């Protein structure tokens with residue numbers, strides 16, 4: 001004993017060839033790999049899958065859930081959850097349609113929708129922070145409230161929307177890409193930028209990672225949490241705009257169950273429900289995976305009763321894959 | 329110790345991580361009835377080595393022999409069953425379960441109907457604790473125990489399996505002197521019973537007090553192993569760091585500097601009362617006291633992390649009342665919390681984000697992060713504090729304990745606070761880095777910061793403070809400076825309160 005060895009440089013280089021770490025690759029690119037696999041399988045299963053028309057369809061159908069998923073990502077990054085987004089979408093949608101009906105002004109109608117969304121988010125945020133209600137409980141309650149208000153407002157009858165200029169938002173194309181997809185991508189870019197290049201984004205990760213450490217480091221935890229719920233409310237309202245424009249009507253049942261698809265997109269995209277890990281790029285891929293899967297199942301003529309089964313299995317599989325890498 | 333066969337032998341064991349070889353072909357032999365100290369700088373590979381021994385981590389190469397037989401543990405449970413118990417740097421008890429349940433976790437005695445056999449459980453646990461010479465309430469959830477008591481629960485848990493090898497990873501980092509004596513008494517008792525003990529610590533005096541042999545690691549590789557009688561303090565420091573360390577003297581007492589922080593009769597019901605302090609620019613003031621004497625709580629109350637219910641705090645002569653830490657930060661205060669895991673680190677996040685967390689204002693303009701500026705500052709701290717890392721984007725969860733501590737400390741250095749409250753600033757930090765941190769503290773004081781330090785290590789307070797307050801049972805019982813600043817007096821005051829004859833006379837700045 002008593003020998004001296006190992007130069008630091010030699011140690012840093014890890015001696016010999018560096019091992020390719022399979023785990024690391026799985027963690028980083030697991031969702032991308034899953035997406036590619038799915039595309040390959042789907043294109044073999046149905047020749048129509050890769051046709052441009054169909055791909056555009058997938059993109060359009062992914063947009064609404066994807067937009068909801070963006071706000072949901074912010075909430076989940078802080079270790080929260082927002083179960084009210086589907087119902088908020090409905091409430092925003094019916095008020096949008098109502099305002100449009102009454103005033104004929106598209107801008108006013110969209111502003112009304114966004115205002116409602118922000119307001120619902122604010123209520124969620126204040127309940128979670130000032131009221132110290134668990135996010136799950138608070139937003140579950142809000143789900144009921146918002147949905148019910150939507151029904152009361154419409155008295156059960158869907159409100160039709162016939163303003164052609166507005167409907168273009170849902171069914172139109174820009175540079176041959178469906179407008180909803182463009183909206184989705186634009187919001188995605190803004191969100192990704194906010195998460196990675198702004199002070200607020202940093203705080204979101206910090207709060208979700210260790211709330212007490214963030215507080216002791218001077219982060220205004222309460223304010224940031226309220227903000228993420230407001231963002232989620234706003235993206236739900238944006239989803240409402242796309243929904244109404246796409247279906248030319250605002251029924252009170254709009255967006256039912258969308259909260260689960262949005263959460264699935266976020267989780268499949270690799271964002272941890274415990275907070276502090278993940279991001280919107282993952283959510284984009286997650287939303288695509290879920291969109292493509294529904295589409296492929298439809299093309300293959302799988303019974304609607306069996307579709308949730310396939311979706312559920314896929315979600316669990318994706319999370320297993322990502323989680324396996326992350327645990328190490 | 330001699331020619332007899334080692335209980336446990338590790339041969340050429342290796343563990344690689346992407347970009348770093350954490351443990352590089354290390355040998356280690358452990359004999360029955362010895363206390364074997366494992367030393368090395370932060371990131372030298374100590375924790376990684378013992379995790380492999382304890383079955384918590386797979387090895388990439390090398391062999392482990394137990395009583396001469398090669399073994400291959402696939403889980404901590406395997407190692408435990410074979411008689412190897414490891415108490416990790418971060419304790420892993422179930423906080424809501426009782427002491428008794430934790431001690432016998434995994435093998436609670438059962439009645440024939442598969443229910444827990446409580447009478448037997450209690451009897452077994454009481455016997456075990458008795459053998460250790462400790463008394464603990466059996467029914468209380470461990471979350472309510474002090475760190476020192478929780479450690480005893482861990483040790484009892486290890487013994488309940490009749491372990492022949494007990495590994496302690498930095499058990500003293502969170503202990504005051506009195507708890508430490510107790511721990512040593514328990515260790516000596518186990519040594520007499522023939523248990524082989526691995527003891528990891530950054531406090532070299534402890535090593536000379538308790539160890540029979542030492543092994544030193546550096547950069548993942550073995551430097552050497554010696555009987556304790558064959559080494560000196562200087563020799564060990566040199567083996568660990570590859571250089572000699574100078575001695576530091578506390579900075580000059582400041583005179584005529586403006587008063588930065590004044591605390592008047594601050595109190596929080598049931599925790600501490602009547603605490604008054606004055607810090608001038610350039611002051612480094614210490615608070616000594618036993619764990620649980622209320623030191624941490626005073627710092628938290630000053631910082632607005634908890635709300636005091638009596639007294640007042642003045643910053644630059646202005647009365648302030650912080651409702652949140654964010655407000656305290658705006659007034660130029662910073663608090664380094666005592667427990668880095670629960671109060672300091674964003675575990676899954678990058679070193680960069682952890683380091684700049686309290687200075688996001690400095691590193692952003694109109695809410696946009698200035699990543700280049702941040703990167704430069706972060707790299708500067710990695711270098712000046714000698715943080716062992718692959719770079720700013722390494723996740724802090726993969727840093728060694730001492731390097732994590734450096735990161736949370738750097739968070740407050742980056743913030744450039746004018747009033748710093750440091751709670752155990754060097755917990756788990758190696759000797760070389762400690763010296764560097766002391767130097768930085770002095771530098772900050774020279775630049776006009778006022779610094780209040782809480783530490784369980786008296787030596788540390790004496791190395792950096794011009795003035796030391798002693799806290800006991802929630803009250804300040806003495807203030808020592810100048811002539812009266814002597815280790816024996818402070819230690820005595822911590823245990824039995826300040827001397828009555830004006831001996832603890834205040835020599836206020």
Ligand SMILES: Nc1ncnc2c1ncn2[C@@H]1O[C@H](COP(=O)(O)OP(=O)(O)OP(=O)(O)O)[C@@H](O)[C@H]1O
Pocket residue numbers: 345346348349350368369370371372373374375376377716717725726727728729730731756758
């Ligand atoms: N999961 C991991 N991924 C990458 N690197 C790691 C991982 N775990 C440990 N390391 C690296 O291995 C090295 C050795 O770490 P280890 O925790 O064994 O040090 P240590 O000697 O216990 O230090 P300390 O005294 O600070 O506790 C460090 O450089 C650390 O960053």
Ligand SMILES: [Mg+2]
Pocket residue numbers: 374375376417497728729730
């Ligand atoms: Mg360690």
